[in-house]
Amino acid sequence: MKAILKYKSSYYFPILLFFLSLLLGVSSCSTTKYVGEDEYLLNKVIVKTDDRSVPTSDLKKNIKQKSNLKILGTWRFHLGLYNLSGKDKSKGFNRWLRRIGEEPVIYEDFQTKRSVAQLQLYMKKKGYYNAVIKDSVAFKKKKAKVYYTITANEPYRYRKLYHQLDELPYNFLSPSQKLSEMSDSTLVRGFVNEDKKDTKLKQGKKVDSDVLGEERMRIFKMLKNQGYFNFSREYIHFMMDSTKKDHQMDVFVGLKKPLNEKATKKYRINKVKILTEYDPKLILMNDSIYLSELDTLVHKNVEFIYRNKLKIKPDVILSSILIKKGDLYNLNSVSQSYSRLQQLNQFKFVNINFDEDTKANDDEYGNLNCVIQLSPHNLQFYSFELEGTNSSGNIGFAGNLNYQHKNLFGGAEVLDVQLSTARENVKSSEQTNFSSSEYGIVSKLSIPKFLLPFFDAEKFRKSYNPRTIFSLSYNFQKRPDYTRTIADASFGYFWKSSKYLQHTFNLIELNFVDVKDLSEDFLNDIDNLYIQNSFTDHVIATTRYSVTYNDQNINLPRNYNYLRLSAEVAGNTLKTIDNILGRSKRNDYDSEGNLEGTYHDFLGIRYAQYVKGDIEYRFNQYINRANNMVYRVFFGIGYPYGNLEVLPFEKSYFSGGANGIRAWQARSLGPGSYVDEGATYPNNTADLKIEANLEYRFKLFWALEGALFLDAGNIWAISKKDDRKGADFKFDRFYEEIALGTGFGTRVDLNFILFRLDLGLKLRDPSRVGNERWIIAKRPFKFNQLTFNIGIGYPF
Structure with a gap:
């Protein structure tokens, strides 16, 4: 009884009791509760193929009737919620359960036949014209299991590819088909023939209608980039012949003669007009006051139409537009101009239109007038935020006052200023809390140019649309164990080299750190001289570069990758200046005056003075609309040397907390097998970090999501001056010092913000000795062994 009361006194108990009751209730319901007498619940769909080159996941997308959603591959949670409802649909609670749950999927023979036909069509699209699809159904206890067995047989492959009529074998095309084709002498046919080296159709590859579609789009875009404004994709087609070719096909890339001769005519840009304050509502209303206030400025052969005053410098707008008077029409230039104008962060609406100029007298080229319509944002923006915070598992609140000016000097310069205050309760290793206060100001100025002395960045700017960023910040932190002031100034660049690849290069970043009022308890906890030195006053002058690859598409649920590489070096420039100037060194004394x-x-x-590098990779595996698997690995190392032979505290690595190994509190894990049982404040940091995470995420109901996770890793010291026992990294033992934790999490996704609660449990503790490190089955479970983490957003 005492044990039960002890658990009830824990603040974990109500949460765990709620979820345990919910899960037991859902799992206890019969899955066939609402399945009729002559009906069968679609229990499972199995697709088998004898050709492993055809992904089963792609085949399953063609199945017309799928079974109810499952969690962990077996648990029909959503169906269970639906089955919890009563049969009286008029009751609000029953309607709510049915709305958040999932109705049972009843097997239909008609849908099975449709699936067979769809699979047959899909296999033909992939070149398997002789594929055989068979279906079968097994019925048992009001449940149906459907099998689709696919015998692929030999696929058809591309044998020869033809791009010109005079290359074709005799009778490949009928006389009428030849008459409908563009002749080899046309410029369009010539461009396609010259561009065949980039074709997506390769000899020996399987025939694939999706690849044919991609080839059609590639040719279409190529011709659009050559100035063929009126050319249509419908003119591009493919003729294939497989007669007596033993599962091979010859392919002719056909170009139909267009009915409109303008389709084969190149177009040049005649005029460019830019409406900088376009208001579609007032334009449609033909508002006389709005139209009377419009004025025109001609700058570099471009007409700027504005209202009262041109708020953005013309050169800034022109630097984002790749459409120039006299140039051939180019689809890529149009797409890039859209993207660059939107990235200026000045306009809520961007539209680029082209009209044929019929008055221009040019027999060889057509002429286009380009009209660019820009609707500006409000220039200034204020907001106030009050939010709960989580800093590595420590709970508190924060208030932010934000100000933004989107066009500070008329050159699309964006100024952001944030005033902030925060207070949080920080857990110590003795499960006691203490308060921490923080006040700060951050200002950032972003300029849409690449500012670098003695360097002509015009070509770079046109290719990558970079931004120059200046930043100033001041932060004051007050804790019972110490007071710290941080001032930071930085100057750097940001640019994107492709759709998924972005770069950040901080040319210089100065960081001033002042640490005062260190308490005696805190100094006693960190009696190691190496760690004490990381809490001394210091300056960090760094050059930092990072590159990030992220192919996530938030509008399309699919697998995606995230890779970040970063490197920084600190102190070398200042050291070089000191050596050149021959500046004398200062003496360094310990606390006893030595x-x-x-x-x-x-x-x-x-x-x-140090060098540091990180690499982080994440892979998000999309299973279905209710299930995702996320994998993450991280490796980072920093090496201090020279003027300060320790990594500063804010540049050191730590483990544990809401975004790391969640079974440990922040900064309480490691380094290595090091144990400091007398420490009151967890501040374990080191020079090297290895971490890996596996998280299975699943949707429950409403905005509620669940997660199961497994975390592994630790931190280690690489400096020989760090004499903490067991903290150093050794190749022959580091794998024995990997910490392992698991747990369960819940999330509330409100679209604009996601709240997260994770409960972590230690499985393997490297601070213990030998066989005692595996602790999961060697001690009685108590709720206070769970580590409670609250976070905002996903952990990774």
């Missing part, structure tokens, strides 16, 4: 060494300073403060 000389420890010498160092250089910057503005009277010792500066750090």
Whole structure:
């Protein structure tokens, strides 16, 4: 009884009791509760094929009737919610359960036949013209299991590819078909023939209608980029012949003669007009006041039509537009102009129209007038935010006052200023809490140019549309164990080299850190001299570069990859300047007044010197609309040297917390097998970090989601001056010091924000000895062994 009362006193108990009751209730319901007498619940759909080159996942997309959603591959949670409802649909609770649940899927023979036909069509699209699809159904206890067995047989492959009429074998085309084709002498046919080296149709590859569609789109875009404004995809077609070719096909890339001769005529840009304050509502109303206030400015052969005053410098707008007077029409230039104008962050609406100029007298080329319509955002924006916070598992609140000016100096410069205050309760290793307060201001100025002295960045700007970013910030932190002030100034660049690849290069970042009022308890906890040095006043002057690849499409649920590489170096520039100027070093004394060494300073403060690099990879596997699997690996290492032979505290690695290994509190894990049982404040940091995470995410009901996770990793020291026992990284033992934790999480996804609660449980603790490290089955379970983490957003 005492044990039960003890568990009830835990704040975990109501949460766990609710979910346990819910899960037991859902699982206890019969899955066939609402299946009629002569009906069968579609229990499972199995698709088998004898050709492994055809993905089963793609085949399943063609199945017309799928079984109810499952969690963990077996548990029909959503069907269980539906079955919890009573038969009286008039009751609100029953209607709510049916709305958030999923109605049972009743087997239909008609849908099975449709699926067979769809699978047959899909196999033909992929080149398997002789594929055989058979279906069978097994009925048992009001449940049906459907099998689709596919015998693929030998696929058809491309043998020869033809791009010109005079290359074709005799009788490949009928006389009427030849008459409907563009002749080999046309410029359009010539461009397609010259471009055949980039074709997606390759000899020996399987015939694939999707690839044919991609080839049609490639040819269409190529011709559009050559100036053929009126050319249509409908003119591109493919003729194939497989007669007596033993599962092979010859393919002719056909180009039909267009009915309209303008389709084969190139077009040049005649005029460019830009409406910088376009209001579609007032235009449609033919508002006389609005139209009377419009004025025109001609700048670099471009007409700017504006209202009262041109708010953005013309050169800034022109730098984002690749459509120039006298150039041939180019589809890529139009697409890139759309993207660049939107990235200026000045316009809520961008539209580019082309009208044929019939008055122009040019027999060789057609002429287009380009009209670009821009509807501006409001220039200034204010907001106030009050939110709960989670900093590595420590709970608190924060208030932010935000101000943004989108066009500070008339050149699309975006100024962001944020005033912030925060307070949080921080857990110590003794499960006691203490308060931490924080105040700060951050200002950032983003300029749509690549500002770099003595360097002509015009070509780079046109290719990558970079931004130059200046940043200033000040932050004051007050804790019972110490007070810290951080001032930061940075200057750098941001650009995208492709759709998925973005770069950040901070040319210089100065970080001033002032640490005061270190408590005696805190100093006693970190009696290691190496760690104490990381809490001294210091300056960090870094150059940092990072590149990120992210192919996620938020509008299309599918697998995606995320890869981030970053590197930074600190102190070398200041060190070089000191050596050139021959500046003398300062003496460094310990707390007892003994000389420890010498160092250089910057503005009277010792500066750090180190190199550091990180790599992080994530893979999100989309299973279905209710299930996702996420994998993450991280490796980071920092090496201090020279002027400050420790990594500064804010640049060191730590583990544990809501975004790491969630079975441990933030900064309480490691390094290695090091144990500091007397420490009151968890502040374990080190120079190297290895971490891996596996998380299975599933949707429950409404905005509620669930997750099961497994985390592994640790941190280690690589500096020989760090003498913490068991903290150093050794190749022959580091794998024995990997911590392992698991747990269960819930999320509430409100679209604009996601709240997260994770309960972590230790499986393997590297701070223990030998066989005692596997602790999951070697101690009685208690609720206080769970580590409670609250977060905003997904952990990764």
